[in-house]
Amino acid sequence: MGYRDDLVVDDRRNGIFRVHRSLMTSPEVYDRERRALFDRCWLYVGHESEIPRPGDFVRRGVGGRPLIFLRDSGGTVRMHFNTCTHRGATLCREDAGNTRVFQCFYHAWSFDTTGRLVVTPGADGYGPGFRKEAHNLVAPARFDNYRGLWFVNYDAEAVDLRAYLAGAIEYLDLVLDQAAEGMRIVKGAHRYSVKANWKLMLENSIDGYHAPTVHATYVDFVKDTGGGQRKDALGAGNGVDLGNGHAVVESPAAWGRPIAYWEPFFGEEARDEIAATLARLVDRHGAERGRRMADTFRNLMIFPNLIINDVAAITVRRIEPTAPDRHALEAWALAPAEEAEGSAALQRRLDSFLTFLGPGGFASPDDVEALESCQQGFAAVREARWSDISRGMTRESNSQDELQIRTFWRSYAALMDGSGFPERVTGVESPGEASGSPAPAGSAVIR
Template identity: 75%
Template sequence: MSYTSEKLIDDRQNGVFRVHRSLMTSPEVYMDEQRRIFDHCWLYVGHESEIEKPGDYVRRTVAGRPLIFLRDSGGEVRVFYNTCTHRGATLCREDSGNTRVFQCFYHAWSFDNTGRLLVTPGAEGYSSGFRKADYNLRGPARVDGYRGLYFVNFDRDAPDLVDYLGAATEYLDLVFDQACDGMRVVDGSHLYSVGSNWKLMVENSMDGYHAPTVHATYIDFVKDSGGGQRGNALNTGGGLDLGNGHAVMESLAAWARPIAYWEPFFGDDARADIEAILDDLIARHGEERARRMAGTFRNLLIFPNLIINDVAAITIRRIEPLAADRHRLEAWALAPKEEVSGSARLQRRLDSFLTFLGPGGFASPDDVEALESCQEGFRADEPEWSDISRGMSTAPNPQDEIQIRTFWRAYVSMLDTGKFAERVTSLEAPATAAMEAAS
């Protein structure tokens, strides 16, 4: 089967783009994408600040594989499969912690945090052909990081991470350069499962079209508090194909942002402090780049399943497929290290994060309801196709869908050929890079 010809309609001449709904319902498709996409792409595992000290570790599941993301006693970042090399039992059974030794609860085989097998109880029972070095912990073929974000790749022949990220690094830099001394993941995370195909969450995470309807309550809340004054913001900016399946939707910030964009519900006493953030950004990065950081928001996809939302706050979203009709979402708040715990700046950021994207916020519950409703609707026999044609032949607009089409073009191309679709630089109007109107 050719996914490109049978499951995707990409008619650029007539401005029609449709995706067959079986891509969101078929267990066979789910198995294909695990082998052809997740086994070969760089996949996010964690941020360096989560394992700040030697011996720190966190548990993760990436592409169905249990992993330990850690910093060894010498300070090196490592990733191991979370399975004992003896009989396969889960080795690390805590979500996070600090240790020099991992001991399997089954037969007490013990490993140091460089992966070396240290102890095999009853070692005298093994023959001379048994070598401890053969049982050291193992990990994914490739591990690499960019700006503190660490990724794994299960394909030894995969391109280097920086080459894979390509043009997406510009947008990652816009996020990470907001900090004076680097970013950190704030303690705690949101973890929840959703009864829908994982690709619907990818779409939703960078879709501006649903905001005025699904998030109308939040928009009204901002307006009622005297905010959202830049009414043209929702019509300024748009999506961009960044190559290798990566995409971004960038627009003027219409709503509250704790980074140099004051809103009345932050309080009058916060205004001078927020304006000082902008002054500092201008001093460090110049007027144009600073105002782009502070005055625009961006929803960035790192293909296939990492979303960096720099909107109400900075959020890392990792989408883990579980089945054709279920996925798990993990979300973390990212903040500059200088915003220390208890500070007014960090409190504003976390309040903004929770108000919009928190488990009881204005956005996340409604988004989950929308996606699960779509999955329920897919049980109907007709229509067979979902439409993603908006903006194929018009001037760029944040409510258009080129960023979603970018994902789907890469997705079916990877399923068919193992290679990414060619980057769209024509026939679809790209967003302006800096949006000079940002202020």
């Protein structure tokens, strides 16, 4: 059975788009996703600011594989699979730190930060054919970065990262250029698991349609503190297909954000500072681009599982599948390097992040409840088989439509069927337009 047409129905003539719910429940689908998506696509690992000094490391599980993301003793960023080449034990057992040597706890084989095997206890027990250099740590096939955001690809034949990112680069720059001295990950992370299929979190993170209902409590909080949603925000903006599966939903800032849109709950003392931030952006980037950075929300999806929320604060959110009906989520706050630890600007940013996006905030617990409720409903998949994602197919997209979610599913279905990324959608998904188009020149092709 093909994924396109059979399991993802894209009927542009009639404005119907639906997804079979077995894609959220089937162990066979989950296994196929590992091979078709997570073994082939570029996957986010971390930001260079997490490993600023030689010897700094963090450990990550990415695409079902254990990795060490580090800066070696010479200052070069590297990645090693986190498995000892002797018997396979996990080599690095701490989440983060600084070291000159990774020593396996099992038999004490030891490796330097470049991955070179340097110590084998009882070396005289090995025969003449044993060579240390044959047991150096193994690196992934490809790893590269875009402006400090580091990605890994397990396919040696993958297209280069910049080509893969395609139109997402414009929106990454809108985030990264908000800093004068570069962006950094603020220390600490949010880690939690959700009893729902990973694709539900992906959908939800770029879905504007649910905000007025699921996040009504936050809307009431803003109103109760003397603020309120901008009249031009609801439904304004649009979703955009950025090519190669990536998409964004962008709209006028609906609620306060520390960079430019003041709300009373930020405190009266923040009003002038927020205005000054906007003025600096306009001075550096011009009025149109500076105001776009500061005064719009954007939820950016890098296919298949990275979300950058530039909303109440800037959040880097990585979604890791762990079972057909469960996923893990790891999220970090991204902030300009010039916002020093302890500064009022950084504290305001983090307060806004925690209030809305934190695991105990107004938004995230409601989102988790919604997704887990969907997963429970999928127990009736034999009888209630389809989810509908048709909103906005027959008009120019707005921020409450679902073009950006359809962008994910079109690429998902094409790659699961073994073909390249589908043609990028521009303008209205008009009646009569053919679906399942081949990848155009310049788009990444994954086989």
